Amino acid sequence: MRLLLAVLFSLNTAYAAPSLLGLCHKDFPCKQVNNLYHGLERVELSWLENTFGESCKCVDSLLNDPRQKIIRTHLIQSPCMRNKRCGRYEALWGYTAASGSRAALNPNSRLRKRFEKVVNRFKARITGKELTCYVSPCLECDLYEPARKVLASVVSTALPSCNIVDNPYRRKCLPGYTCEQHGVNPRLTAPCIVDLDGIDGATVNMKAWVARYKHCDLSFYWEPWMNCIRGKFIDPRSRNCKYPASTFEGTKGVLCQYFYQSSDICLP
Numbered sequence: 001m002r003l004l005l006a007v008l009f010s011l012n013t014a015y016a017a018p019s020l021l022g023l024c025h026k027d028f029p030c031k032q033v034n035n036l037y038h039g040l041e042r043v044e045l046s047w048l049e050n051t052f053g054e055s056c057k058c059v060d061s062l063l064n065d066p067r068q069k070i071i072r073t074h075l076i077q078s079p080c081m082r083n084k085r086c087g088r089y090e091a092l093w094g095y096t097a098a099s100g101s102r103a104a105l106n107p108n109s110r111l112r113k114r115f116e117k118v119v120n121r122f123k124a125r126i127t128g129k130e131l132t133c134y135v136s137p138c139l140e141c142d143l144y145e146p147a148r149k150v151l152a153s154v155v156s157t158a159l160p161s162c163n164i165v166d167n168p169y170r171r172k173c174l175p176g177y178t179c180e181q182h183g184v185n186p187r188l189t190a191p192c193i194v195d196l197d198g199i200d201g202a203t204v205n206m207k208a209w210v211a212r213y214k215h216c217d218l219s220f221y222w223e224p225w226m227n228c229i230r231g232k233f234i235d236p237r238s239r240n241c242k243y244p245a246s247t248f249e250g251t252k253g254v255l256c257q258y259f260y261q262s263s264d265i266c267l268p
Contacts, residue, residue, distance in 0.1 A: 017044035019195050019220035021074070021139075022052050022228045023059055025241040030058035032248050037062070043069045046220055048139060050118050051077050051090065052228075052236045060125065069131035072193060072218055074139035075118050075155070078169060082142050087235050091115045097142040104147035115151060119158050126159075134193065134218065136165035136180060148174055163217075165193060178217060184209060188216060195220035 018036075022028055024047055037043050043065055047056065063069065080086035081100065086093040091114040092100050103109035115137070126133060137151035152164050152174065166177040173179035180193035184204055188194060194213040196204065201221045213219050224230075225247055228239035 017046055017070075017072075017218070017220060018226060019046050019197050019222040020226050021046065021048040021197065021222075022226060022236070022239070022241055023047035024049065024054075024056035025052040025228060025236070025239065026055070026057075027241040028052075028058055028228070029241075029243050029248075030061065032243070032245055033058055034061065036248065037065070037067075041067060043067050044071075044218075045069065046072045048074045048077060049122050050075070051080075051087075052239075052241075054121065056125065063126065063129045063131070066130075069129065070134075070218070071126070071131055072134040072136070072165070072220070073122065074136045074167065075122060076115060076137065077139040078141045078143065079139065082140075082169070085233060085235075087237065089237070091118065097144065100142070101144040101147035104143055104150050112154075116154060119155055123158050133159065133162040134165050134178060135159060135162045136167045139167060140169040140182060140197075141167055141171075142169050145171070145174060152177060163191075167193075185212075188213065190215050190217070192216040193218045193220070196222040198222070200224055 020028075020033065023033065043062055045059070045062055047059055049056070063071075076091040078092060080090055081092040081095055081097070091111055095103060095111060100111060103111035104115075106112060122135070135155050137155050138148065141148055143151070148166060148168065152166065155162070156164050164177050165180050166174040167180040167182075173181075178191045178193060179188060180195065181188055182195045182197045182199075184196070184199055186194060192213070192215070194216050196209075197220070199222065201223050206221070210219060225243055228236070228241040230240060
């Protein structure tokens, strides 16, 4: 399992890592995640703030690692709003794309207050850490362009040294920001981030996928367990995120099968 990132680092991209969006869940197997980075010169980390929990002990332990770190974080998520499954703790709970877009423009709205609370918590989490940060205000965002601009501005003001990422859902990215899109075949030009989020990497021709996006700043590999998905929908904070070492080894096996057959790191 500790070889997963080493496999990904070897691919022909600027940077690549697993898309561990559920990393803030209290039961996420932190020991195995830490082992994932053992022996590597660089820690490349991805997670979703707030949705799986507010206390991200596993993230905090990795952020305290003295090695070089590159992080990509989504602060809030939009799919739950689109699917009408938001927990009451979500910034977009109770909103639609239209009403949420209006609320984002109002600094006194419930949405803005909740969003700014997440921003401040994230800022406290990374303050004083040596890292390169890519921050997406909203995962797969349904909000309209003016609303996404406002959220991006809030993040940029709070975190001026971070790269701001726009990750819209079925919309064009805002000019002037790093564009992030998800799936097997999104159209992207640099600066960009690509993530398989929602598509099981074990079913994808990963070698071709990675070659297609070698121009992007970051590439993220995803499998359903990284969101603690086990079938029918369960609220993210109530999911069973306890996974054995075999889950990590299975993911490593898929990566080795497609990309790293000649390296001794994939040998038993």
